[in-house]
Amino acid sequence: MGFNSLHRQVGLITLSRNAAALCMILALLTFCMGVSAAADIGKRSPLLKSRMEQLRANDRLDIQGVVITGKFVPEFYRQRAYELAWESKAGNALDLLVQIRASEQEGLVPADYYAAEIEQMLAAASKTDLSDSQRVDLDIMLTAAVVRYAYHLRFGKVNPDTMVAGRNMQRSFNSQDPLVEIQELIDSTAFNAELDARISQLPLYHRLRDALVDYRALRESGGWPTVPAGPTLKPDMQDERVVAVRQRLVVTGDLAADTPAVEPLLYDRALQDGVEHFQLRHGLDVDGLIGKGTLAAMNVTVDARIDQIRVNMDRARWVSQELPKTFVMVDIAGFRASLLIDGEVAWDEPVVVGKPYRETPVFREEMTYLEMNPTWTVPPTILAKDILPKLKKDPAYLEQQKMQVLTMEGKVVDSATIDWASTSARGFPYMIRQTPGPHNALGRIKFIFPNPHMVYLHDTPSKALFDRSSRAFSSGCIRVKNPYRLAELLLQDDDNWNREKIDLAIDSLKQQRINLPESVPVLLLYWTVDVGQDGEVYFRDDIYQRDKKVLVRLDGKYHFDAPTDSPDWLKN
Incomplete structure (x- = not known):
């Protein structure tokens, strides 16, 4: 995008100033906690036990206006025999405070981790000895904060299973006891590094984080102007709105600030280049026309773009283990x-995905084989909504599409013997199948990763759709523009296959199943923001209207959902 990298230092500079002030607190805090509590380190705290029994009985504990909930904290202290966890860890307590204050850099909300309350209690500890009750409350709050923040960094704040029906990607502790993990984190002599290790290692996540800094810097500098509505702006037109368009594109780097204008109100060639760059970044038709779609994208607020980035950062945390x-x-x-082969992109192509009312699902499965010259058996939904209505209007539709009617045992039935006008999808006793060939809806090849959604990747005879900027046209499956190259790469470790043999097999029109040398994971994911390796930010339409639901949860009250392999005490 060409933003000055110094923008990314704004949050860090502010944080370092705050950290310097907090270091003064640390010096006093270490002394105060040490003087008042040294004799109690390693001893059981009856008051802490009482607090935890209250939390366990009521499923909530009120501490100075903060409500602590859940089973993790009381079980953590029970296994510690109710010893305070942070008494000799003042440095780590301060590091935690600095981290959670900076959690906005991860697209999260510091208030979720009691940042203000912990800072207030630490500041109080720097001025006077804490009472036993205050020491216990501070210890509990620090533990609750580190548990929640570490969990959010690792798994995301929002539970994806509540957002996406049919999602089967597992959130897992990877067999490590979560209680031991938190105890080791609190005790660590490299606390910051240990906490940072829970941040997603997905390259996209780190590029999204940089983009978040950039767009927040844009907000601090005033954002961008609104372009007034009006007729479609076309190159070579004179229009007062050209000034606003030019200003809008300069803010986000789509147009260089020093680009000369031939005339102030003229939509000239240089401005057209900027508009087309903007359209490319926003998944629009790259035509240089500023119509309703382009105007709407230009007028999305900087706050909305920031939230869009944050939503996708949480999505990245959902898949970081996958x-x-x-x-x-x-x-x-x-x-x-x-x-991706060994982490490097070997093949990348445009695809067509499901319509908004026939969404392509989000899930993971293993691709095990591909099929050349496939037949296509019409799924029940498409039969009811598409094929039967067309047959009622034109019984010749089957012949035109080279389709056959078969019994459930596979015997061909003469379609002329069926009264299509009175036929209903309910209880329909036949299958409708399209023969192999270039006319087939699946094209010449399909890639199978068995799943309950009956979704797969496949070729298509409708190549013109790949020229569209928005490509949600299928019934849920993924249509691929260049499937032959994908097949070649997937079979490159099989000595029986190369590109020439693949072409010959396809030309034969013979239906053929080919098992892959090794299964290949397939992840169907949903991103409405992408960031290139060069830092270019790409925004996409939320075609299935999922972002808002995630954002509400991301900004809302936290609810803990136990990972799949959680111990019974955490699940129940």
Whole structure:
């Protein structure tokens, strides 16, 4: 985008100033806690036990206006025999405070981690000895904060299983006892590094984090102007709105600030280049026309873009544990699919995905085989909503589409013997199947990763759709622009196959199943923001209207959902 990298230092400079002030607190805090509590370190606290029994009985504990909930904290202290956890860890307590104050850099909300309350209590500890009750409250609050923040960094704040029906990607502690993990974190001599290790290692996550800093810097500097509504702006037109368009594009780096204007109100060639760059970044038709779609994208507020980035950062946390070195990824909202081999992109092509009312689902499965010259058996939903209505209007539709009617045992039935006008999808006793060939709805090849959604990648005869900027046209499956190259790469470790043999097999029109040498993970994901390696930020339409639901949860009250492999005490 060309933003000055110094923008990214704004939050860090502010944080370092606050950290310097807090270091003064640390010097006093270490002394005060040490004097008042040294004799009690390693001893059981009856008051702490009482607090935890109250939390366990009521499923909530009020501490100076803060409500602590959940089963993790009381179980943590029970296994510690109710010893305070932070008494000799003042440095780590301060590091935690600095981290949670900076949690906005991760797209999170410091208030979720009691930042203000902990800072107030630490500041009080720097001025006077804390009472036993205050020491216990501070210890509990620090533990609750580190548990919650570490969990959010690792898994995301929002539970994806409540957002996406059918999602099967597991959130896992990877067999490590979460209580031991938190205890080791609190005791660590490298606290910041240990906490940072829970941040997603997905490259996209780190690029989104940089983009978040950039867009917050834009907000601090005033954002961008609104472009007034009006007729479509076309190149070479004179219009007063050209001034606002030019200013708008300069703010986000789509147009260089020093780009000369031939005339102030003229939509000239240089401005057209900037508009087309903007359209490319926003998944619009790159035509230089400033119509309703482009105008709407220009007038999305900087706050909305910041929230969009934050939503996708949480999505990145959902999948940070899921990515192997070699896999196929479908970016549903971005209309693209990629094959990564050993972490490097080997194939990347545009795809067509499901319509808004027939959404492509988010899930993970293993691709095990591909099929050349596939037949296509019409799924029940498409039969009811598409095929039967067309047959009622024109019984010749089957012949035109080279489709056959078969019994459930596979015997061909003469379609002329069926009264299509009175036929209903309910109880329909036949299958309708399209023969192999270039006319087939699945094209010449399909890639199978068995799943309950009956979704797969496949070729298509409708190549013109790939020229569209928005490509949500399918019934849920993923249509691929260049499937032959994908097949070649997937079979490159099989000596029986190369590109020439693939072409010959397809030309034969013979239906053929080919098992992959090794299964390949396929991840179907939903991103409405992408960031290139060069820092270019790409925004996409939320075609399935999912962002708002995630944002409400991201900014709302925290609710803990136990990972799949959680111990029974955490699940129940």
